[in-house]
Amino acid sequence: MPILLFLFIFLVFWAYFGYPLSLYLLSYLRRRNVAKAPITPPVTFIITAFNEEKRIREKLENTVALDYPADLLQVVVASDGSTDRTNDIVREYQGRGVVLLEVKDRGGKENAQKEAVAIARGDILVFSDTATIIEPDSLYRITANFADSTIGCVSSVDRVVGRDGKPCGEGAYVRYEMWLRDLEGRVNSLVGLSGSFFAARKEVCRDFSPNMQSDFRTLLNSMRLGLRGVGDTEVIGLYQDVADSSREFDRKVRTVLRGITVFFKNLEFLNPFRYGLFAYQFCCHKLLRWLVPFFLTAALLINAFLAPFSPPYLFLFLLQCIFYLLAVAGWKRPSLARSLAVKLPLYFATVNLAIAVAWVRYLRGNRLVMWTPSER
Template identity: 80%
Template sequence: MPFLLFTCIFLTFYAYFGYPLSLFLLSLFRCREVQKSMITPAITFIITAFNEEKRIREKLANTLALDYPPELLQVVVASDGSTDRTNEIVREYAARGVLLLEVTARGGKENAQKEAVAIAQGEILVFSDVATMIEAGSLHRMMANFADPSIGCVSSVDRVIGRDGKPCGEGAYVRYEMWLRDLEGRVNSLVGLSGSFFAARKEVCRDFSPDMQSDFRTLLNSMRLGWRGVGDPEVVGLYQDVGDSGREFDRKVRTVLRGLTVFFKNLEFLNPFRYGLFSYQFFCHKLLRWLVPLFLAGAFLANAALASSSLCYLSLFLLQSAFYLVAGGGWRNPALGRRTPFKIPLYFITVNVAIAVAWLRYLRGNRMVMWTPSER
């Protein structure tokens, strides 16, 4: 029991802190700078949408306001079987160069992206969600990374803002993820891209699959072709936290479920003799992180069995219990959940419960394809 307890605690902390620390120490000796240069390749900007009549005008206005030569920018809205006024609204922008791609039979986000890739004219493809707002100069800054011949794909930095205009619990977690991505890109390559705003060379996107997470798969395709992925802190995707926490939980489950699907269909990347450092990153950032719910359960149960044997074990058990009670208090009382002492534990537990649910669905053979955008 003591071995189980401390092994589970160690692996939990290593997944979130030990792995970043190892990258930081490695960055002291190994640093792969991106050789940027201001270039203007032809771009196809792909927006996937499903029943977005409330937000599509704002997204198109934001996209058309981007500072990039219009003759080099193709804007495609891939409407995934929308049944509201989304298609009608998008057609209003045809004179301004916006192309509507109607995917009549709804097949999911990745399927819509695959259809858009087939008609894309740009050498660099940019993918974005309707809910994500982008700063005017972001495309120029993003394209500068592709001047480096080692770069296959580029991710934005996510920033999540609460209803009050301040960073929310998810925002703190996202900032942690952005910090980790910065370390990964500094020493080698990212392991995943921001699904709401990323770019890739067209060659990387030729085999999109409807049942596989496009951002994760795009990164793996880049590595397979001898390129790497980086994040650019000057390229920001800004979006609000969700209005419906239940639907956001479902989104997290869906994201992990698709990630598991991609992971287990690409186990070749665990071979360090072929992919070197990336194999370690692939294991730690993905599989080890996804195993944290198992470690948390193991640590709690082993600690419960040992609690009566010593004051040390009892204190540790009470500390674990208090953490879960704080998260539970934030869940039961939304007002408490918005306060810093509650919102970070609550978000941490919510994420890991979502991971656990995703594992159960994956092991049952569920491979989710459909997607409904979260209300924000």
């Protein structure tokens, strides 16, 4: 049992720290730079929306202000069965180069993206959520990566701020993810893209599926075609923390559930003889991370059994209990979550609880297609 305890603790450590450390050390032996160059390929900018009347105008103003040749830019808003004023607001921008694609029967985000891809004229497709605000020169910056013929897709860097303008618990976690992505791209390829803002070659997006996570699948399609995905630290997607934490929990569950679905439909990427280093990345960043809730539960239960027999085990058990009690305190009293000592345990516990719920739903046969954007 002591061996099992430290094995589970080690696996949690490896999922969050050991894996990044291994990439960091590997970066001294292997570095894959991106041969950027200023290019202006035809671009289709795709925005998916469902009942976004409160935010769509701000997003469209941000989009039409992008600095890119008008004759090379097609803007498509794929409205996924919206029933509010979203479509009417988008029509106001048709004279400014915005195309409204009305998907009459709501079929989910990926289905709307698939419909948009079908009418896209650009060689490079850029996908963005309504809640994400980007900088005016973002298209020049993101397309520069495609001057490198090995690049299949490019992810932005996410930046999350609270309503007070300060980094939130999610923001700290997102910064960790962005740091990890930077390491992955430095040595080989990303394992996932920022679904709120990413770009890909059109040929990578030809087989979008309505029931499979588009950002994850786009990356895997790139690898399958012998290309890779990278993140660009000069391409920023800025969005606010969510207004309703309960809905944000549902979003996390949905995201992981869709990711697990894509993972198990693409187990070929675990083959190191075919995909080399990416197979290791695929296993550590996705599968190992999604197993952390089970490792944490097993470690706590085993530690509880060992605690009465040894002071070191008792001390370790108390540390775990304090960590989870801080998370519960932050959940019960949101005012306490302003402190980083409470904020991080709360977010870590919430993420892993969401992963556990996603596993339960997946094992019950749930394959979520519909999505409702989180209010920010």
